[in-house]
Amino acid sequence: QSVLTQPPSASGTPGQRVTISCSGSSSNLGSTYAFWYQQLPGTAPRLLIYTNNQRPSGVPDRFSGSKSGTSASLAISGLRSEDEADYYCAAWDVSLKTWLFGGGTQLTVL
Amino acid sequence: QLQLQGSGPGLVKPSETLSLTCSVSGGSISSGSGYWGWIRQPPGKGLEWIATIHYTGRTFYSPSLRSRATISVDMSKSHFSLELSSATAADTAVYYCTRQDGTDSVNWFGPWGQGAPVIVSS
Numbered sequence: 001q002s003v004l005t006q007p008p009s010a011s012g013t014p015g016q017r018v019t020i021s022c023s024g025s026s027s028n029l030g031s032t033y034a035f036w037y038q039q040l041p042g043t044a045p046r047l048l049i050y051t052n053n054q055r056p057s058g059v060p061d062r063f064s065g066s067k068s069g070t071s072a073s074l075a076i077s078g079l080r081s082e083d084e085a086d087y088y089c090a091a092w093d094v095s096l097k098t099w100l101f102g103g104g105t106q107l108t109v110l
Numbered sequence: 111q112l113q114l115q116g117s118g119p120g121l122v123k124p125s126e127t128l129s130l131t132c133s134v135s136g137g138s139i140s141s142g143s144g145y146w147g148w149i150r151q152p153p154g155k156g157l158e159w160i161a162t163i164h165y166t167g168r169t170f171y172s173p174s175l176r177s178r179a180t181i182s183v184d185m186s187k188s189h190f191s192l193e194l195s196s197a198t199a200a201d202t203a204v205y206y207c208t209r210q211d212g213t214d215s216v217n218w219f220g221p222w223g224q225g226a227p228v229i230v231s232s
Contacts, residue, residue, distance in 0.1 A: 033216065033218075035218045035219070037157075037219070044206055044222040044223065044224055044225050045157065045206070045219075045222055046222065047211075047218065047219065047220055047221075050211075050212070050218045051212075051216065051218075056220075088157055090157075090218070096173060097170075097173070098159065098172050098173055098174075099147075099172075100159075101156055101157040101158065101159070102156070103156050104156045104157070
């Protein structure tokens, strides 16, 4: 059981906007930044969002991140079939002194 | 463009030491934040951070794996390595190496290697 809690699944139709949540605690998301990773089937994860809401070059602006208190969210607008993947949130825990990952959310594009 | 190439034994017997190496090309081992990490993913499961090393030698370990893990860096060969002793079936996973981007105080897992699958079995 992950310390960062994500819904195991999410879905949407092409063009829709979907949101994936990540719930933590005061010692991780409440104290540090949120990061998001996308893992396409059979590939390595890739960085999607860093420091809560920043996109690396090459990541479409359809992807956006936010954080409030001990929770973070990833929003995907204009959903496309190629967005079908597993999404993971991550944060450093200042008490445990460890990197934490959420359990992952499998996104299905219907 | 930075490339990370992880390599490992593929198959390890229980109780033996699992050894992995990540070769860095297209960039210096002192690039990014200077931190390099290992993350693993058991079959069908999520991601687990194992360890991080700074190119100067400073190390950080997951509390759950600290007693068995050793991370090291060889700047002359532009690679960093991970050893995990007393392997069990629970260590069966794909092992990813990453460069941590950002600064010394705030960094994150940036580029990832393609992953090195390891099976622990007799």
